[in-house]
Amino acid sequence: MTGLGIDADRLLGRLRTLGGTGRDDKGRLSRLAASDADRAGRDAVAGWMHDAGLEVLVDRIGNLFGVWRAGAEGAAPLMLGSHIDTVIDAGIYDGCYGVLGGIEVIQTLRDAGLKPERPIVVSAFTNEEGVRYAPDMRGSLVYAGGLGVEEALAAIGTDGTVLGEELARIGYAGPQEPGFLRPHAYLELHIEQGPVLEREGVPIGAVENLQGISWQRVTIDGVANHAGTTPMSMRHDAGQAAARVVTFLRDRVSHANAPTVATVGCMGFEPNAINVIPSRAVFTVDLRDPHEGRLQAEEAALARYLDELSAAEGVTIAVERLARFTPVIFDPRLVEAIEAAAKSHGLRSRRMTSGAGHDAQMMARICPAAMIFVPSAGGVSHNPREHTEAAELVAGANVLLKVVREVAGLTALPNKAPAGAVSLPSQG
Ligand code: HGY
Ligand code: MN
Ligand code: MN
Numbered sequence: 001m002t003g004l005g006i007d008a009d010r011l012l013g014r015l016r017t018l019g020g021t022g023r024d025d026k027g028r029l030s031r032l033a034a035s036d037a038d039r040a041g042r043d044a045v046a047g048w049m050h051d052a053g054l055e056v057l058v059d060r061i062g063n064l065f066g067v068w069r070a071g072a073e074g075a076a077p078l079m080l081g082s083h084i085d086t087v088i089d090a091g092i093y094d095g096c097y098g099v100l101g102g103i104e105v106i107q108t109l110r111d112a113g114l115k116p117e118r119p120i121v122v123s124a125f126t127n128e129e130g131v132r133y134a135p136d137m138r139g140s141l142v143y144a145g146g147l148g149v150e151e152a153l154a155a156i157g158t159d160g161t162v163l164g165e166e167l168a169r170i171g172y173a174g175p176q177e178p179g180f181l182r183p184h185a186y187l188e189l190h191i192e193q194g195p196v197l198e199r200e201g202v203p204i205g206a207v208e209n210l211q212g213i214s215w216q217r218v219t220i221d222g223v224a225n226h227a228g229t230t231p232m233s234m235r236h237d238a239g240q241a242a243a244r245v246v247t248f249l250r251d252r253v254s255h256a257n258a259p260t261v262a263t264v265g266c267m268g269f270e271p272n273a274i275n276v277i278p279s280r281a282v283f284t285v286d287l288r289d290p291h292e293g294r295l296q297a298e299e300a301a302l303a304r305y306l307d308e309l310s311a312a313e314g315v316t317i318a319v320e321r322l323a324r325f326t327p328v329i330f331d332p333r334l335v336e337a338i339e340a341a342a343k344s345h346g347l348r349s350r351r352m353t354s355g356a357g358h359d360a361q362m363m364a365r366i367c368p369a370a371m372i373f374v375p376s377a378g379g380v381s382h383n384p385r386e387h388t389e390a391a392e393l394v395a396g397a398n399v400l401l402k403v404v405r406e407v408a409g410l411t412a413l414p415n416k417a418p419a420g421a422v423s424l425p426s427q428g
Contacts, residue, residue: 194355241317
């Protein structure tokens with residue numbers, strides 16, 4: 001059955017429906033983890049998993065699974081997936097495309113009467129974005145054993161809520177122990193969220209690695225004083241010091257001949273009054289680099305700068321680590337299978353690094369993992385203007401279908417194991 005393809009209308013229709021689910025009163029898509037909007041999205045996805053004939057399971061951290069129990073007894077499942085939680089004022093493809101693409105691939109295989117040698121599972125991991133509860137990729141991090149489930153459930157959100165209580169409130173505090181299914185391999189279909197594929201006119205990205213991520217929260221304490229009467233030389237201005245950190249980061253990474261990126265995404269002042277010198281500034285720093293040594297060097301440079309700044313401005317500075325993930329190398333055999341699948345569809349592909357964090361980087365801790373990217377228009381993401389052409393979305397899902405047919409034992413994986421390959425567990 002070589003000409004098998006996904007049902008494009010079904011996939012694109014579900015993407016639109018899910019994209020319209022859980023919008024806020026301003027019409028923005030802000031499906032933050034364990035919120036009412038997340039419940040609405042989860043209910044929709046669980047319904048589609050049912051429609052695809054899958055057994056729907058939920059684990060204690062709220063990860064949602066659609067399980068196709070097939071193949072040899074006790075065979076380790078092939079897992080597909082991503083996330084459906086979003087950032088604030090998000091696009092409709094980030095994460096959702098991988099979950100709905102996974103359901104679509106399984107539904108297509110089942111409708112075609114194909115029988116895999118192993119179970120196939122599609123997952124929607126909790127709190128991949130980390131906007132409400134840091135760190136990000138929390139559901140897959142717990143699933144991969146990188147964070148204890150009790151500790152994760154006790155996380156306090158930016159709104160003061162407790163993750164475990166919110167999951168229970170929305171009805172997604174499940175019974176399964178995280179890690180209850182040990183995957184044979186993990187594949188994630190995702191939009192690139194960057195400009196490379198579109199700029200090069202290449203429809204498929206075979207993602208071979210993913211950069212390291214460092215999230216920190218910085219609190220600067222100065223002295224509130226009158227904006228009009230206090231001479232500049234007598235100020236301990238937390239706002240001014242914070243601004244200097246932002247420009248320090250920008251100048252440093254802009255002048256480095258490296259792919260390092262630095263972002264200050266959140267910032268708040270106290271008392272936050274127009275005529276009061278800020279006594280406190282709290283902001284976040286997101287540093288990323290594919291090379292662990294360079295990432296550590298950037299973290300060390302920032303720490304040195306904060307020490308100097310504290311002395312120069314007469315302020316005190318405290319730093320809290322929110323997340324830290326080292327760069328990840330994906331399984332070369334899966335990457336090759338993605339390239340071969342693209343080629344079998346007459347599609348060009350290119351190997352690439354993921355600039356964004358993904359659940360795949362956590363799943364790579366417990367099984368061979370890789371990602372398939374499709375282009376993002378203008379490289380835009382984490383923005384309502386996020387867009388990928390329908391034909392590109394369908395092409396990516398068909399490449400996933402092809403790789404799944406191979407890895408799930410409908411045809412065998414290439415049996416060469418290039419150096420550095422993570423050996424796939426034996427069949428079964
Ligand atoms: O931050 C990230 O890279 C991902 O979108 N959570
Ligand atoms: Mn994502
Ligand atoms: Mn994202």
